[in-house]
Amino acid sequence: MKCAPFDYVRAATVDDVVTALADADGxxxxxxxxxxxxxxxxxxxxxxxxxxxxxxIPGLGGVRPDGAGDGAAVxxxxxxxxSALAAQSHHPLLAEAARWIGHTAxxxxxxxxxxxxxxxxxxxxxxxxxGTGAVVTVSGPGRNRSVSADELFAGALMTSxxxxxxxxxxxxxxxxxxxxxxxxxxxxxxxxxxAVVAEIGGTVRIALGGVGSVPVRAAAGEQVLATGGTAAEAxxxxxxxxxxxxxxxxxxxxxxxxxxxxxxxALAQARIDR
Amino acid sequence: xxxxFSVNGERVxxxxxxxxxxxxxxxxxxxxxxxHLGCEHGVCGACTIxxxxxxxxxxxxxxxxxxxxxxxxxxxxxxxxxxxxPLQEAFVAHHGLQCGFCTPGMxxxxxxxxxxxxxxxxxxIREEMSGNICRCTGYQGIVDAVDAAAAxxxxxxxxxxxx
Numbered sequence: 001m002k003c004a005p006f007d008y009v010r011a012a013t014v015d016d017v018v019t020a021l022a023d024a025d026g027x028x029x030x031x032x033x034x035x036x037x038x039x040x041x042x043x044x045x046x047x048x049x050x051x052x053x054x055x056x057i058p059g060l061g062g063v064r065p066d067g068a069g070d071g072a073a074v075x076x077x078x079x080x081x082x083s084a085l086a087a088q089s090h091h092p093l094l095a096e097a098a099r100w101i102g103h104t105a106x107x108x109x110x111x112x113x114x115x116x117x118x119x120x121x122x123x124x125x126x127x128x129x130x131g132t133g134a135v136v137t138v139s140g141p142g143r144n145r146s147v148s149a150d151e152l153f154a155g156a157l158m159t160s161x162x163x164x165x166x167x168x169x170x171x172x173x174x175x176x177x178x179x180x181x182x183x184x185x186x187x188x189x190x191x192x193x194x195a196v197v198a199e200i201g202g203t204v205r206i207a208l209g210g211v212g213s214v215p216v217r218a219a220a221g222e223q224v225l226a227t228g229g230t231a232a233e234a235x236x237x238x239x240x241x242x243x244x245x246x247x248x249x250x251x252x253x254x255x256x257x258x259x260x261x262x263x264x265x266a267l268a269q270a271r272i273d274r
Numbered sequence: 275x276x277x278x279f280s281v282n283g284e285r286v287x288x289x290x291x292x293x294x295x296x297x298x299x300x301x302x303x304x305x306x307x308x309x310h311l312g313c314e315h316g317v318c319g320a321c322t323i324x325x326x327x328x329x330x331x332x333x334x335x336x337x338x339x340x341x342x343x344x345x346x347x348x349x350x351x352x353x354x355x356x357x358x359x360p361l362q363e364a365f366v367a368h369h370g371l372q373c374g375f376c377t378p379g380m381x382x383x384x385x386x387x388x389x390x391x392x393x394x395x396x397x398x399i400r401e402e403m404s405g406n407i408c409r410c411t412g413y414q415g416i417v418d419a420v421d422a423a424a425a426x427x428x429x430x431x432x433x434x435x436x437x
Contacts, residue, residue, distance in 0.1 A: 001314035008275065008292035008338055031339075038295075038334040039315035051292070053339060083328075103405025105322050105329040105383065188404055 003038070004047035010056060014139045014168055017052050021164040022141055024050040030166055031055070032079065032114035035106050054079065060113075060168060063088045070201050072174040078113025078167050085112060093132070093178040093198060097124040100180075103188045113167040116149075121156045122190040122210040124182070130215040131196035131207030134172045140165040153214035175200050179266030183258050185249070192249055195262035197270045204272055206234070211244045211259055218242075221263060231273040235263040277341040281306065282350030290337045297321040297332035300347060308348040308378050312407070319406035322379035323347050329386045348378035351385070360430065361385060361423040370419030372410030379406050384420045392428055396421055 011017045021028045028050040031037060040046050054060070060079035067073045074091045085098035086107060101107055101115070101124050115125040116136060128134070129149035136147050141164055154160050161167070175198035182194045194209035204225045206218040221238025224230075229237075239260035246252045267273060278287045281304055288303050295314075300306045300323070312318035314333045321332040324346040351359040361381055364370065371377045380403065387394055387402045394402065399420045400413075408416060 002298075003293040003295075005291070005293050008336070010338075031336075034334050034336075034339075035316060035331075038336075042315045042333070055339060103319070104386065104402055105319065105331050105405055106316070108328040109330055109334065186404070187401065 001042050003041040004044060006041075006048055007050045009050060009052045011052050011054055013057060014060075014166060017054055017057070017166045018139060018141055018164055020050060020052045021166070024048070024052075026163045028052055028163070030114075030117070032117075033081065033110035034114075035102065035110040036114065036118045036120065054166070063090055063094075065090050066171055073171050074174060076112045076170045076172060078111060078169055080112045082107035082110045082112070082115075091172055091174050093175055093180060093196070094125075094128060094172055096180045097128045097196070100124050100182050100187075100191070100194075106188075112170060116152070116170060117159060117161065117167050119153050119155075119157050119159050119214070120190075121213055121215070122192075122194070124191070124194060124209070126153060127194045127196050127207050127209035127215040128172065128180075129170065130217060131198045131205055132173045132175060132200065133205070134170050136167055137169045137171070138165050139168045144168070149215075150217075156213040173198075173200050177204075177270040177272060179269035179272070181262040181265035181269065183262055193255060193258045193262050195259065195266040197263070197266040197272065199270065199272065204270075206238055206263060206266075208238070208242070208259055208263070211242050211255060218263065225272065231264060231267040234267065235260045238263050275338050277338055279340045279343045279345055281345045282347060288337070292336060292338050294337050295333050296323070296325075296330075296335045296337045296340050296345075299337035300332060300345075303337075306347050306349050310375055310378055312375065317407070318376070318379075319383065320376050320379040322382045322406065324382055324386060327386075327389070329383055346382070346385075348381055351381060359385075360426045361388070361420070364419040364423035364426065365416070368419040368422055369411065369415035371408075371415075376406055376408045376410075380408065380416055384423065387420065388424055388427055393424060394420075399424075 009020045029048040031051045031053045060077045062077045066075040082098045082101045134149045177199040179197035182191045184191045196207045198205045206221045209215045218238035220241045221234040224234040224237045239256045244255035300309050310320040312320035316331045316334045323332045
């Protein structure tokens with residue numbers, strides 16, 4: 001349970017990170033909060049040659065409003081800790097989602113950028129990112145680019161980020177109405193199913209985590225709502241189109257049933273129930 | 275790699291290998307074996323300490339990352355005269371421990387809880403202590419202890435009512 005040796009680089013700027021990652025030639029990893037990476041290193045499921053510590057880069061933490069009215073959004077710096085996300089009031093859905101992440105000692109270290117980059121299919125923030133249509137700002141050699149959450153998540157623990165790229169911030173649209181529901185065996189455990197409901201610009205979006213390799217939009221459920229169906233019908237339609245994988249934590253039908261119930265609860269919390 | 279931090283008010287300067295976790299460094303280089311390592315991958319909470327006042331899994335942080343920080347471990351709870359901290363007294367009085375392995379992490383998690391909320395109530399105590407696993411007590415005694423310590427600390431410092 002001890003990490004394999006690595007070279008440690010303490011980055012002072014984002015440019016330092018990009019340079020160090022490029023120098024590592026595909027064998028470098030960014031160390032932010034470390035709440036997912038360090039267990040992986042301890043279990044030796046990964047043994048990168050270089051760890052680039054981004055914790056001391058100034059200006060990468062914090063949540064600030066970005067836009068108003070129908071285009072209201074918040075910008076979340078990559079180094080924003082989950083505890084800070086839970087405490088802010090600009091984006092209540094993000095605050096609620098952050099409270100469901102792990103435990104206090106995890107939330108005091110774990111970061112928004114790290115959670116998105118880690119792309120765990122059962123993590124909370126990726127589902128909120130897909131549910132709200134978040135856009136991620138990425139810094140790479142000589143350029144910054146924006147990538148939508150949909151395009152970012154490529155598979156379980158996989159993103160479309162390059163090996164020398166770093167997430168520097170995430171822009172989350174603020175929904176007019178929202179709901180968040182999660183089912184885990186115990187609070188703080190990895191979620192079996194997470195449901196996020198977000199009404200943005202008059203459209204109700206439903207996103208689910210834990211039912212596939214990446215967070216997914218429940219298109220059938222959204223369609224039911226858009227055409228005047230009830231919350232119960234939307235939850236049933238969304239659940240019916242899922243093809244979850246069975247594992248030791250639950251069979252496929254069990255996960256479908258839980259998903260339907262989580263969608264129903266999230267819609268009820270959002271007061272979307274016709 | 276050189277690191278300097280303070281542990282329980284004492285300045286420490288060390289040369290550590292980057293892969294050494296803060297927990298290992300505290301135990302092996304500082305001789306502070308009160309910080310226990312259970313799972314070594316962030317699940318059990320036994321190694322919970324405070325870094326700059328925030329609770330942290332010491333097994334999920336490398337010692338090199340703690341450069342310049344101020345660390346509190348279980349050894350820093352009792353007074354210099356050996357007088358136990360009210361939390362420690364309460365754990366003794368309320369059967370908050372049996373084998374004691376999880377206790378340092380429990381104490382530090384509880385310390386942070388009571389620092390941030392002097393009157394948390396049993397529901398919040400359970401929620402906040404849920405990141406620390408105990409295999410002996412069944413948790414009842416731990417919740418009792420934290421609840422009692424909260425009351426004792428409130429009685430000790432009845433708030434800033436002016437002087």
